Amino acid sequence: MNQHRLDLMLCGGTGCHASGASEFKEALGAELERQNLDREIRIIETGCNGFCAVGPVMLVQPEGIFYQQLQPGDAEELVEEHFLKGRPVQRLLYKEPASKETIPIMDEIPFFANQMFRAMRNKGQIDPESIDEYIARDGYFGMARAVNELTPEEIIEEVKTSGLRGRGGAGFPAGVKWGFAAKAEGDIKYVLCNADEGDPGAFMDRSILEADPHAVLEGMIIAARAIGASRGYIYCRTEYPLAIDRLSLAIENARNYGLLGEDILGSGFDFDIDIYQGAGAFVCGEETALMRSIEGKRGMPRPRPPFPANKGLWDRPTVLNNVETMANVGQIILNGGEWYASVGTESSKGTKVFAMSGDVNNIGLVEVPMGITLRKMIFDIGGGIPKKRKFKAVQLGGPSGGCVPEKYLDTPVDYEEIAKVGAIMGSGGVIVMDEKTCMVDMARFFMDFIQDESCGKCTPCREGTRRILEILDKIASGHGTPGDIEILEDLCDVIKTSSLCGLGQTAPNPVLSTLRYFREEYDAHVYEKRCPAKRCAALLKFTVDPDKCKKCGMCYKVCPSGAITWQKKEVASIDREKCVQCLACYDACRYDAIE
């Protein structure tokens, strides 16, 4: 279908949007028109490319050349030099930070070279709003095979062979879940897709929905065929307007092509999908709560069993899978379960998408084969820690997860191995933390989140998380007393064992894992009234150590309240009266001179 000489795949993901992609697009479009190139070169706005750190980014196809940090002012030079004269613009190419070497081809940039794309195979490669481009890359072929060639049992068998496990957190084998729902009695069955993506720090589902919405639809249709469902819903966060727009368009196009709705591809099989917008409640990501929310009720979980495979939405047999899980299904049916399982570890097959952020150079989305070590992911793909600081820990799995310290960085990405070191694979949020992160403060942060989002139905979670937060507040504000840490441990134990749903059962994890690896930091707060990472304002002195101060004036420049006095070649000093304790100076000082 490509009559164009060049396709300019400009990232239209949220990240690049916010760094000015639309302004650049306008400038580039105008320039192409001015040079009469708009017929041979076209701009395609794609979903998130993944390399958000250097946005706005653009891939020139078929050459494979990757441009970064594009500004409207660059349009003229790009068109003149590259698109007319064939000379890529050096200053806009990727430069390897360590070696300063310029790498023009996207696939050779370390960030991309160490990845393996399956769930995200189309990201940045197609126009997400075009069903034809999806089909041109073998889209809906797996679905066609499922409805026309395979029996439901064969579909389920194929998914079981692939070893695909739920990517929404718990890692339950998808094929097994479908098997239960297929066997369940019921005239009406449902297939739901969980696009609630509540874990703060995870954004892969959003990116898949924005970059490749049809892949999710295809997975849902196959699941529906496997269990005999006639209706599906995608439960999407209301905070994701672009994802909702793209999904709506994709559903409409699929219906027009006879890929969704009645008598799909002439097979006699009917299935249709609607989008259901969430209304801002983290707990609605939990499966039973999500179903109640679609029923129009307060989104509170209920005890299981009965499991949704038997009694789910409106008490009918229901399969719920995460966005990323669904996005893998089409390829599995097309290429076979064995193909999928050829990558990975004994118990974790295929690839996993991670959203890497925090104190790491290459912030963005990465998809890696299972079994790769955390170290490789953070240092080779992620490019290590910025500002020459030291790595401290990596948080995996969000509020239900835990942190992994330096000594366990060689743990492979694998559901069981990660659990062994006290974290979880979770939905794939990877937050890298450097030495300036206080672990007590981090635990406090997650507990604040959980106690805010606890739905209130069961007491251990509602009251227990509040108590934990109070104790952590007390410790962080310098009022910790001996015995506090032990009470924390007791509370965690009770909440873990007696809460109703996964929210409460996993809520203590961030506290437990920080206690496990960084107990001395808790001790320092409680017994010495000291915050080793210098984050807890109540425990800081806000004075400058004259021996350490290099008189550079950085603190003076960043202070928002004029509380710092400094002159060239003089030690800075802080006026406690004017100080608002914002910690800007702590962050700015490179010599650790502020106490």
Add this chain to the structure above:
Amino acid sequence: MLSHPDITPEMKQRIDEIIASHKDTPGAVIPVLRMCQDVVGYLPVELIDYISRGLNLPRSDVYGVATFYSLFSLTPRGRHTVRVCLGTACYVKGVKEAMDRIGRTYGIGSGETTDDRRFSLEAVRCLGACGLAPVMMVDQHTYGGIKPDQALEILEKYE
């Protein structure tokens, strides 16, 4: 039947249409509340009553739903909604300082609206733009890498 100073006759007409088209759909409360809030800007208690009668549901059910989900606001909102992300990635990158500064400068906390109804401030958990952390959204626009000073500068542009 529905009279409230913030609800104009045109709004009332829209509300009636929304209710009529969802009356017979089971589980329609949340979409109806969302659309009505889009029309009026928030959900006054009188409107919640009106919706419950229209959908033929107990008041307590509709009220229960409206108070459970953070999307719904029962008090008037500012002309601009400022959503500061307090998600993990943004937190690690020091968004707390920006949030504090905004709060102090405009004298509002999370969930509050300035007296002149210029801004409503909301702390949200992850806007899905962690790559740009710390992140703030003003109405529909996302701003990344906000330091306290920049956040205030950006807000100055919104009247």
